[in-house]
Amino acid sequence: MALLAQQLRTPLSTINALAQGLIRRADRLSTHDVQVKAEKIWRASLRLDELIETILSYTRASAGGIMLNPGEFHLSELIKRVCREQGGQEPDRPFHLDVKDVPETIVGDPILLEQALVIVVSNAMKYSRPDQPIDVTARGEDGMVRITIKDRGIGIPERDLPFVLQPFFRGRNAKKLPGTGLGLSLAWYILKLHGGNLEVESREKRGTKVTLMVPETNTTGLSYSI
Template identity: 75%
Template sequence: MALLAHQLKTPLSTINALAQGLMRRADRLSTNDIRGRAEKIWRASLRLDELIETIMSYTRASAGGIVLNPSEFNPDDLIRRICREQGNQEPERPFHLDIQDLPDFIVGDPILLEQAFVIILSNAMKYSPPDQPIGIAARTEEDMIRITVVDKGIGVSERDLPFLMQPFFRGQNAKNLPGTGLGLSLAWHILKLHGGGLDIESEEGRGTSVTITLPETNITGFSYTI
């Protein structure tokens, strides 16, 4: 709880300080200054919203409260839209997409799968320098879709790698970076509900590769508890 409180307090403090500065100095700030501070407030609010959503989703998952609402959707469109939206948060970062031969439609819960993919992609962005590229590759193999996200970030030590999907666990080299340690556990849970999986390969100081596996069709879902 102390970790969660600290993570929530950080963006709140940023929003508070910037908003007070705007109120005190509004008549002396240029349009560019106001725009820049407003953007920082917006980004801090996005971070806060992400933290709250992750905590709420994890709470539902740990209580068995996440239920699939399956429908048909186009996986190519979903992947490209998420990459575009995440890329808008860091316009200078290169995204390399390599998406080939995906089916026109698969069956699953697109909202939950989007949440899982956003967690993985935002981790790749968070733990790598903003000028370093992120690669996203997607293929179909034996009725399974494989989506791999590769970054050139801080990576994970061999010692920490087996524990990454445990709730609240954070690697030693990520202790000073924002995060709750819940994201990967939640993403793993969502993919297990779909009959899929999550695999991580990493080397400290050289980057991380995260692979999502997902069946083309899953209507009933599976039961997994975090």
């Protein structure tokens, strides 16, 4: 709870300080200054919303309260949208996207799978410099789709790698960066509900590759607990 409170306090403090600055100096700020501060408030609010959603989803998952609502959807369009929306937060970030070899449609829960993708893509951005590219590829094979997100960031120390899917665990080189340690465990849980899996490969200072394995068809879901 102390960790979660600290993570929530950081964006709240940013929003509070910037809003007070706008109130006190409104008559002396240029349009550009207002735009800059408003963008910082917006980014802090996005971070706060992400934290709250992750905490709520983890709570539901740990209580067995997440159920699939499967339907047919275009996976390639979902992947493109996630990359476009996440990339919009860092306009200078290069995204290399290759999803031409995925099935036209799959059956699964698009909302939950989008959440898992957002977690992994946002992690790739968080733990690498804004000028470093993110590679996103997807391939269909033997009834499964493998979605791979690769960054060139700080990577994960070898001794920490076996524990990265455990709730609240954070690599020792990431402790000063924002995060709760819940994201990957939640993404893994979502993939398991679909009958799939999540794998992490990484080398410290060389980057991380996360692979999401999704069945082309899942209509019932499985029971898993975090």
